[in-house]
Amino acid sequence: MRLRLQVNGTEREAEAREHESLLTVLRERLGLWGSKNACEQGECGSCSVLMDGDLVCACLVLAGAAEGRDVRTVEDLAAGEHLHPVQRAFVDAGAVQCGFCTPGFIVATAALLRDNPEPSDAEIREALSGNICRCTGYGKILEAVHRSAAQGYTS
Amino acid sequence: MTIAPPKTRLRGVVGESAPRADAPPKVKGEFLYGSDLSREGMLHGATLRSPHAHARIARIDVAAARAMPGVRAVLTSDDLPTREKFGLMRADQPVLATRVVRYVGEPVAIVAADDPEQARLAARAIKVEYEALSAVTDAVAALQADAPKLHDPKDGNVIEDVRVVHGDPDARADVVVEGEYEVAMQDQAALGPEAGLAIPGQDGGVTLHIATQWLHEDLRQIAPCLGLPEEKVRLVLAGVGGAFGAREDVTLQIHVCLLALATKRAVRMTYGREESFYGHVHRHPARMWYRHGATRDGRLVFVRATIVLDGGAYASSTFAVVANAACFGAGPYRVPNALIHAVGAYTNNPPTGAMRGFGAVQSCFGYEAQMDKLAAALGIDPVELRARNALENGDRIITDQPIEGSAPVAEVIRRCAALPLPPRRSSNDPLELPGGAGNLTHGEGVKRGVGFAVGLKNVCYSHAFDDFSTARVRVERDQGGVVARVHTAASEVGQGIVLVCEQIARTELGVQRVIVETPDTTIGSAGSSSASRQTWMTGGAVLAACREVKAELAKRARGRRLEDVDVAELLGTPVERVVTHRHRPTEKRNDTTQNDGHVAFLFAAHRAVVDVDVDTGLVKVVQIATAQDVGKAINPLAVIGQLEGGIAQGLGLAVMEEVQLKDGAVRNASFTDYLLPTMLDMPPVVCDLIEFPHPDAPYGAKGVGEPPTISSTPAIVAAIRAATGRALERVPVRPDDIVFGTSSRSGWRVVAGDDPRGAERVR
Numbered sequence: 024m025r026l027r028l029q030v031n032g033t034e035r036e037a038e039a040r041e042h043e044s045l046l047t048v049l050r051e052r053l054g055l056w057g058s059k060n061a062c063e064q065g066e067c068g069s070c071s072v073l074m075d076g077d078l079v080c081a082c083l084v085l086a087g088a089a090e091g092r093d094v095r096t097v098e099d100l101a102a103g104e105h106l107h108p109v110q111r112a113f114v115d116a117g118a119v120q121c122g123f124c125t126p127g128f129i130v131a132t133a134a135l136l137r138d139n140p141e142p143s144d145a146e147i148r149e150a151l152s153g154n155i156c157r158c159t160g161y162g163k164i165l166e167a168v169h170r171s172a173a174q175g176y177t178s
Numbered sequence: 179m180t181i182a183p184p185k186t187r188l189r190g191v192v193g194e195s196a197p198r199a200d201a202p203p204k205v206k207g208e209f210l211y212g213s214d215l216s217r218e219g220m221l222h223g224a225t226l227r228s229p230h231a232h233a234r235i236a237r238i239d240v241a242a243a244r245a246m247p248g249v250r251a252v253l254t255s256d257d258l259p260t261r262e263k264f265g266l267m268r269a270d271q272p273v274l275a276t277r278v279v280r281y282v283g284e285p286v287a288i289v290a291a292d293d294p295e296q297a298r299l300a301a302r303a304i305k306v307e308y309e310a311l312s313a314v315t316d317a318v319a320a321l322q323a324d325a326p327k328l329h330d331p332k333d334g335n336v337i338e339d340v341r342v343v344h345g346d347p348d349a350r351a352d353v354v355v356e357g358e359y360e361v362a363m364q365d366q367a368a369l370g371p372e373a374g375l376a377i378p379g380q381d382g383g384v385t386l387h388i389a390t391q392w393l394h395e396d397l398r399q400i401a402p403c404l405g406l407p408e409e410k411v412r413l414v415l416a417g418v419g420g421a422f423g424a425r426e427d428v429t430l431q432i433h434v435c436l437l438a439l440a441t442k443r444a445v446r447m448t449y450g451r452e453e454s455f456y457g458h459v460h461r462h463p464a465r466m467w468y469r470h471g472a473t474r475d476g477r478l479v480f481v482r483a484t485i486v487l488d489g490g491a492y493a494s495s496t497f498a499v500v501a502n503a504a505c506f507g508a509g510p511y512r513v514p515n516a517l518i519h520a521v522g523a524y525t526n527n528p529p530t531g532a533m534r535g536f537g538a539v540q541s542c543f544g545y546e547a548q549m550d551k552l553a554a555a556l557g558i559d560p561v562e563l564r565a566r567n568a569l570e571n572g573d574r575i576i577t578d579q580p581i582e583g584s585a586p587v588a589e590v591i592r593r594c595a596a597l598p599l600p601p602r603r604s605s606n607d608p609l610e611l612p613g614g615a616g617n618l619t620h621g622e623g624v625k626r627g628v629g630f631a632v633g634l635k636n637v638c639y640s641h642a643f644d645d646f647s648t649a650r651v652r653v654e655r656d657q658g659g660v661v662a663r664v665h666t667a668a669s670e671v672g673q674g675i676v677l678v679c680e681q682i683a684r685t686e687l688g689v690q691r692v693i694v695e696t697p698d699t700t701i702g703s704a705g706s707s708s709a710s711r712q713t714w715m716t717g718g719a720v721l722a723a724c725r726e727v728k729a730e731l732a733k734r735a736r737g738r739r740l741e742d743v744d745v746a747e748l749l750g751t752p753v754e755r756v757v758t759h760r761h762r763p764t765e766k767r768n769d770t771t772q773n774d775g776h777v778a779f780l781f782a783a784h785r786a787v788v789d790v791d792v793d794t795g796l797v798k799v800v801q802i803a804t805a806q807d808v809g810k811a812i813n814p815l816a817v818i819g820q821l822e823g824g825i826a827q828g829l830g831l832a833v834m835e836e837v838q839l840k841d842g843a844v845r846n847a848s849f850t851d852y853l854l855p856t857m858l859d860m861p862p863v864v865c866d867l868i869e870f871p872h873p874d875a876p877y878g879a880k881g882v883g884e885p886p887t888i889s890s891t892p893a894i895v896a897a898i899r900a901a902t903g904r905a906l907e908r909v910p911v912r913p914d915d916i917v918f919g920t921s922s923r924s925g926w927r928v929v930a931g932d933d934p935r936g937a938e939r940v941r
């Protein structure tokens with residue numbers, strides 16, 4: 024099927040199979056490899072994207088359901104070399120090891136801070152509990168979220 | 179003579195918490211992992227796997243699969259170029275099952291097709307007729323005479339058998355405690371799936387971009403199975419999404435190359451999560467029988483143990499795992515007399531191999547439970563008992579090897595115990611209690627417990643293995659000024675070896691701009707990113723290469739001090755040095771394992787505080803405190819990242835993570851059913867890094883990756899025991915174990931220290 028959607032502010036078209044996920048479309052059809060494929064079952068958050076502003080697991084969204092929608096991926100955040108504050112905070116806090124979980128955490132953190140600019144530890148833990156990281160033990164990720172909040176990230 | 183420009187202070191030298199150079203591309207989503215690689219017109223591979231734990235293959239019919247749309251190749255064992263087998267430490271594994279399958283998930287056929295879906299469907303369309311054989315899925319049963327034999331009948335399913343005999347193992351003691359313990363199968367669960375892209379070359383060879391822990395070891399196993407000389411197989415490291423031991427073994431490497439060579443097209447293979455559970459080796463499950471004896475004033479007199487490790491259907495690194503379980507089986511204590519008998523068995527379970535702390539993790543759970551039993555029997559505080567028996571520099575471990583360099587065991591115990599405890603629980607807010615948002619308790623049945631554990635392990639490879647790493651360091655001038663390029667084959671799997679190389683080169687050379695190049699097989703081996711060894715080995719190689727480069731620069735400076743010259747001026751031609759670094763030799767293991775088999779030892783202590791709801795059996799880990807002997811923290815932030823990440827995996831093994839097997843089949847091959855710690859499960863971690871430099875290591879830096887997973891698990895279980903009074907002789911601890919005190923005996927009677935081949939079934 025022919026699919027039309029807005030990705031990171033640009034009109035995109037892709038040929039996709041009926042039962043393919045939005046994640047497959049982004050990665051394999053549009054070459055946007057930033058959203059990751061760790062479980063493809065909605066359990067790890069590594070494929071987190073925004074669809075019409077809502078945080079979703081792209082692996083759980085059927086391609087067809089993305090027709091005509093506005094999709095924002097991790098690739099939308101930095102302006103060239105200039106990192107988004109959440110990205111900067113993850114780099115500085117040492118929240119990145121293998122980095123496979125990182126794009127998902129970045130997108131989920133940006134969504135969290137948009138809705139709750141000064142989250143408590145408990146609120147961060149709750150909001151990011153759908154994102155699995157196997158490397159860091161989460162301590163530095165928690166710190167990165169606080170750092171980005173402190174930098175007044177709002178947009 | 180030009181005047182040297184004023185030197186600005188270098189940023190990111192050894193000892194500084196510099197940010198990683200690979201972090202910006204990772205946060206932007208630009209960093210390409212194995213599963214993100216693509217080539218115009220590439221094909222996609224898929225694998226057909228055995229549904230049986232043990233069966234004869236009567237017939238394979240690929241006709242229907244070959245005829246399907248988009249299918250470019252279907253290969254079974256009949257189509258292989260050679261009969262070579264592969265394997266990390268013993269070549270016992272066929273590339274595709276030949277005549278027999280030995281575990282559920284064993285690869286039987288592979289397919290390449292235009293798209294992944296077609297490849298999967300075609301694999302499913304291959305018809306295989308099996309005749310089931312009797313299977314053995316209990317490792318102790320596998321060692322008995324009546325068990326079906328998986329490989330050479332002469333070896334009786336024994337992969338490795340290690341005895342450590344130290345002092346007089348029959349010594350008598352005032353107080354004796356014993357116990358039977360079990361460690362279940364844990365999955366490394368690296369988030370990045372197994373993935374590789376193979377591109378056939380003009381010369382009949384192949385280039386493989388692969389997420390792996392050890393490029394050259396892959397190469398050694400791949401080339402013969404392809405029937406190619408090693409020069410025709412080129413490996414390049416793809417981005418690695420975590421490893422933790424799971425990428426030490428070959429998974430899809432040979433398959434994807436075979437498909438590329440057969441189709442003369444680029445082929446990518448990526449495992450999905452379910453397949454990943456079958457496709458890579460797991461942590462060895464263990465059954466352990468321990469007996470400890472001590473004097474009335476709390477000095478250890480003897481330790482006896484029998485340890486049976488389930489190696490699954492193929493050997494993988496079972497040899498090293500068994501040796502570790504045995505050598506470190508008495509813990510970081512002064513033990514004058516010991517008998518440890520550890521055996522690794524072939525079974526029809528999925529193969530097991532390396533996982534962080536391998537071997538040492540299993541036995542630590544046993545000996546630390548024993549230390550607590552002993553403390554209770556003696557009426558001595560458990561921390562005090564450990565401190566009283568702590569190894570010191572010059573003491574011998576049970577393999578009779580003296581510990582030289584640094585052995586701050588008493589120090590890690592004392593400093594861990596001194597870290598601040600978390601505040602008392604102030605509210606009965608369900609979010610703060612076990613079960614969290616599930617709102618399962620208001621605090622009535624919630625008990626707090628504190629537990630402590632200490633562990634040790636070797637760093638680098640042991641027992642006369644020729645362990646080395648090669649580094650090329652090149653200093654040159656380009657448009658950006660002076661730049662140092664560091665090239666090694668060391669796999670960056672997330673642990674931060676890129677940082678270590680960069681910080682060492684910057685410090686040694688005084689050059690701000692350091693580029694760590696992509697690892698590949700055009701340079702010599704760096705050995706594996708395992709055994710906590712890369713800082714010591716590849717860090718050591720980079721350090722040595724830098725010093726040679728510096729010597730050449732000094733020569734070019736003709737008597738002027740390097741600090742006083744503009745280095746750019748000396749670089750009319752670049753300076754390049756390649757150095758292969760080896761650690762001091764170690765001895766081969768003898769019959770009683772009494773020799774200097776190891777390079778050096780790592781120590782850590784963990785203290786856990788838990789809240790347990792005794793009514794539901796749910797556990798909330800409230801805090802982990804740790805003190806770890808790191809030698810020297812090259813990058814403290816990265817070291818703490820290793821500690822916290824390793825503790826998360828130790829916590830997983832303590833209370834959540836288990837690959838559940840039924841008749842050899844994995845029953846929970848997904849992240850829905852295999853539970854990993856999330857941010858809600860991980861408590862704050864308080865760390866104390868203990869820096870007693872080791873004289874043989876670069877800057878004194880020992881490895882840091884494994885100790886966090888070794889003693890964190892027993893510390894958490896000790897805390898749950900303290901809270902509940904339950905015996906808890908198995909990990910992971912399940913709610914039923916807490917609520918009902920379920921026991922998990924193996925059903926075998928084994929006298930600690932005896933040969934498990936003589937085990938008796940308990941009726």
Ligand code: FES
Nearest residue numbers: 063065067068082
């Ligand atoms: S890949 Fe989508 S949630 Fe794991």
Ligand code: FES
Nearest residue numbers: 121122156157158
């Ligand atoms: S950094 Fe590796 S999974 Fe999070």
